[in-house]
Amino acid sequence: MADLPRQRASGRLPGTWRAWSRNLMRTLCCLFALASGMVHAPCRAAPDSAGFFDLTVGDLQGDLQQARAQGKLGLLVMFEMDDCPYCRRMKETVFTQAEVKAYFRQRFVILAVDVMGDVALYDPTGRETREKDFARAMRATATPTFVFFDLEGRAVVRHVGATRDAREFMLLGRYVADGAYKTKSFTDYLRGAS
Numbered sequence: 027m028a029d030l031p032r033q034r035a036s037g038r039l040p041g042t043w044r045a046w047s048r049n050l051m052r053t054l055c056c057l058f059a060l061a062s063g064m065v066h067a068p069c070r071a072a073p074d075s076a077g078f079f080d081l082t083v084g085d086l087q088g089d090l091q092q093a094r095a096q097g098k099l100g101l102l103v104m105f106e107m108d109d110c111p112y113c114r115r116m117k118e119t120v121f122t123q124a125e126v127k128a129y130f131r132q133r134f135v136i137l138a139v140d141v142m143g144d145v146a147l148y149d150p151t152g153r154e155t156r157e158k159d160f161a162r163a164m165r166a167t168a169t170p171t172f173v174f175f176d177l178e179g180r181a182v183v184r185h186v187g188a189t190r191d192a193r194e195f196m197l198l199g200r201y202v203a204d205g206a207y208k209t210k211s212f213t214d215y216l217r218g219a220s
Contacts, residue, residue: 078121084147105166150179
């Protein structure tokens with residue numbers, strides 16, 4: 027703790043302070059949204075990526091209920107971390123594509139979870155946990171990791187790493203949406219799509 031002033035002066039904060047300040051900014055953004063009437067319930071804003079991610083209160087079981095009510099197929103959870111260059115590339119070059127955004131938002135509730143985060147959340151079964159513990163339980167040890175949950179809260183597809191491009195990410199979405207994951211691996215699905 028004695029090193030904090032020197033670290034602040036250099037513009038670098040320890041990881042826990044970085045997480046704390048990020049969570050503070052999320053909370054302030056949500057309070058602003060509430061005050062301005064933009065949303066009607068408390069929320070935690072996920073990274074925007076041009077509107078790709080949904081707002082969440084950290085209740086994945088509730089998000090599953092929302093997916094059911096909206097006629098969607100389930101949840102897509104992106105496990106990420108702040109300094110992940112592959113996560114940043116996905117956000118800047120893939121999630122900003124109109125076709126990608128429209129396809130995924132029509133079929134899934136899309137959330138982001140920080141693999142180092144201490145923010146409390148409820149997993150798809152309703153169990154209270156923290157972001158980093160949920161990431162560990164989902165074996166999200168590399169970032170990004172994408173986990174698709176069906177409407178029963180079961181993890182049905184887990185994809186580790188960034189896709190090559192928007193086309194491959196779209197194929198990942200179709201692989202899940204069409205149910206191809208039940209009969210073949212994503213690698214085999216990609217070969218058939220070429």
